[in-house]
Amino acid sequence: MVARQEIQENGVAEMMNAYVVTEKEHGEVLEVPIPILRDDEVLLEVKAAGLCGTDTHIYQGEYFSEFPLVPGHEFAGVIASAGKNVSRFEAGERVTADPNVACGYCSYCQESMENFCRNFQGVGVTRDGAFAQFVAVPQQCVFPIGDLPFDEAAFIEPLACVVYGQKRARPPIGASVLVVGAGAIGQLHIQLAKRNGAAAVAALDTDSEALKLASSLGADHCLENSPEGREELARRYPDGFSMVIDCTGIPEVVETLPAWVRPGGSLLVFGVCPENSRMTVNPFDIFRRDLTIIGSFALKKTFPEALALLQSGDIAVKPLVSRRLDLEAVPQTLAAYAAGDLKGKSLLIF
Ligand SMILES: [Zn+2]
Numbered sequence: 490m491v492a493r494q495e496i497q498e499n500g501v502a503e504m505m506n507a508y509v510v511t512e513k514e515h516g517e518v519l520e521v522p523i524p525i526l527r528d529d530e531v532l533l534e535v536k537a538a539g540l541c542g543t544d545t546h547i548y549q550g551e552y553f554s555e556f557p558l559v560p561g562h563e564f565a566g567v568i569a570s571a572g573k574n575v576s577r578f579e580a581g582e583r584v585t586a587d588p589n590v591a592c593g594y595c596s597y598c599q600e601s602m603e604n605f606c607r608n609f610q611g612v613g614v615t616r617d618g619a620f621a622q623f624v625a626v627p628q629q630c631v632f633p634i635g636d637l638p639f640d641e642a643a644f645i646e647p648l649a650c651v652v653y654g655q656k657r658a659r660p661p662i663g664a665s666v667l668v669v670g671a672g673a674i675g676q677l678h679i680q681l682a683k684r685n686g687a688a689a690v691a692a693l694d695t696d697s698e699a700l701k702l703a704s705s706l707g708a709d710h711c712l713e714n715s716p717e718g719r720e721e722l723a724r725r726y727p728d729g730f731s732m733v734i735d736c737t738g739i740p741e742v743v744e745t746l747p748a749w750v751r752p753g754g755s756l757l758v759f760g761v762c763p764e765n766s767r768m769t770v771n772p773f774d775i776f777r778r779d780l781t782i783i784g785s786f787a788l789k790k791t792f793p794e795a796l797a798l799l800q801s802g803d804i805a806v807k808p809l810v811s812r813r814l815d816l817e818a819v820p821q822t823l824a825a826y827a828a829g830d831l832k833g834k835s836l837l838i839f
């Protein structure tokens with residue numbers, strides 16, 4: 490295997506194309522150096538990368554990223570080269586990587602709370618990511634994907650977040666679950682809830698196409714988030730739901746959700762609301778009805794479960810892809826998401 494850092498150290502600049510956010514609300518495709526590997530890192534040649542809401546937040550300067558940055562934290566590809574301490578991968582091996590790099594030695598890591606690592610690095614968040622021909626990742630984050638297609642493997646990261654969320658707030662067996670927001674994440678929650686013991690899953694969204702898709706992926710009742718839709722939902726589920734999952738990240742929507750939780754049930758706050766947003770809750774209601782409000786940040790060692798679920802074919806992800814892009818189309822696509830002009834999941838394909 491040729492170690493690329495050696496080539497670079499010998500003075501031959503190897504360049505690649507990457508989408509770079511150079512400043513808040515400005516990104517372009519630039520020719521940049523291929524990442525220089527540390528001894529414990531591998532270089533992946535990216536084959537597929539998902540665009541997600543977090544990328545839009547990063548682009549808009551609403552996340553803790555610093556610029557310039559190559560975003561892209563949902564990806565799969567092949568091993569191109571490896572640092573000198575890496576022996577477990579072969580060039581050409583098909584892999585994905587957990588973008589959350591934990592240090593392993595801080596007090597949170599020592600408590601197995603790696604998603605709160607004090608020295609956290611996020612590939613595509615705090616260090617360069619996969620909207621590029623190549624991305625460097627530490628070897629401990631890399632997972633072989635076997636023959637899982639690259640476009641499906643790009644969903645392992647978001648599915649791993651969903652798996653983590655439903656491990657934090659597991660639907661009781663036979664439960665009724667309401668998923669609010671039927672974007673890609675909502676569709677994953679719907680499918681996982683059905684396989685995680687829920688007897689009935691309902692979906693609310695404002696987009697009729699998303700509701701049709703939710704229905705085809707196993708949601709039992711798909712209703713428009715309108716006064717009429719909510720009225721029908723209340724008629725079908727007069728006691729409310731054992732578990733309500735927000736996948737909208739809209740504070741005004743989240744605020745309405747405790748009312749849908751049945752006594753003893755839980756609200757999983759999964760969608761990413763703006764950092765400084767506020768909502769009001771009725772503390773008496775939480776007290777009187779034994780409600781639980783649960784957060785779920787990123788993922789924690791749930792890549793193996795997500796990979797297994799995709800390999801089993803039990804969770805469908807191909808229908809969640811609204812469009813496939815090449816690198817040149819990323820600038821206008823992220824700008825359109827930021828402007829609110831675009832919905833659905835986009836996949837960058839090399
Ligand atoms: Zn994401």
Ligand SMILES: [Zn+2]
Pocket residue numbers: 591592593594595596597598605606607608609
């Ligand atoms: Zn740590």
